[in-house]
Amino acid sequence: MIAQRVGVSAARRIVAGNPSGFFTQHLPKLAASRLSTTQIRPVGTSKITAEDAHSLLAQQRLNRPVAPHLTAYRYDQTWFGASIWNRFTGGALSGAFYAYFAVYLVSPLLGWHVESASLAASFAALPAVAKGGIKFLVAWPFAFHCVNGVRHLSYDLAFGFAKKQIVKWGWAVWGTSLVLGLYAGFAL
Template sequence: MLLSRVTRTALRVSRRDAQIFRLHPDGVLFSASPTSLLQIKNMSTPPKPHLSLVKATESNHVLIRQRLNRPVSPHLTIYRMSINYFTSPMHRITGVLLSGTLYCFGTAYLISPIFGWHLDSATIAAAFGSLPVAAKVAAKFVMALPLTFHCVNGVGHLIWDTGRRFSTKAIVRQGWTVIGLSVAGAVYLATMI
């Protein structure tokens, strides 16, 4: 068994390396092995392009022009804008706004005695009470809208965490429901006296 395998391999190698005489297209007789025949270049292939030297400033301009013609990857114009385009980033933005406001006011409240600021509850209530009714409602609406949006959209995210409502139709419906409930909740909280 081993002898037949060795014999077959030896025959294959000798056949592969055997010199074969071929007639070149120019009429010259030459010898070549079958593997070297694959390396003969056809005379009709076009010459390599000529490379030219470019100054550094010119190459910069060329690169800038090429980059301006490239699309953003993935190109944003191929997507159809849906409600989820707005609700997903707004959920993150409202979370940052709410927590940032809390941290800033908390820090200001803690350092107010050092600087002599009056940020105690009585002063803030008196300042807010002196505003006209329209300004009070507008201020409460501006404060309540991010809160209600973040809470209602957070419930939507909790529903998604259970693995439900992942169809496109359900996501669009949920997005519009979140916006409607957020505005309604903000109006309700703003008009409470």
């Protein structure tokens, strides 16, 4: 019960039924006689059976929104959070790993040459920028997944799990992996 509303409807009833009563002496009499005892509520109700109510509830539950929504969080936590990028990089590396060795298995049937000697030969024929770029595209996810994987293992041992440390080491992982990726791509 809201304290402010205590007695309001009772007062209204008195006002409507007995315009010249004690309670209304401070109110304009005409206004008081016009006061309605009901409030306007723009909703419609209808009586339905218990089964219908159940199926309606079930229907509404099926339309529940997905929560929490991604945009409810800060972008640097969701879009650049090291945790999801661990999955992206791991998935990409493992996907490439799976694709290469599956192709290697069936290559004799298709007549393709994907053995290491021919790969090295065709890679050597590429221009230096393409070589560095491709190496970076492999080396950066690898470095990121390695460095961040160690970070996650430290989480599992309950180290570095304070919020400040999570943010600090998150950016440290980005920096380290980019430096390592650039080094492995263009200097090795």
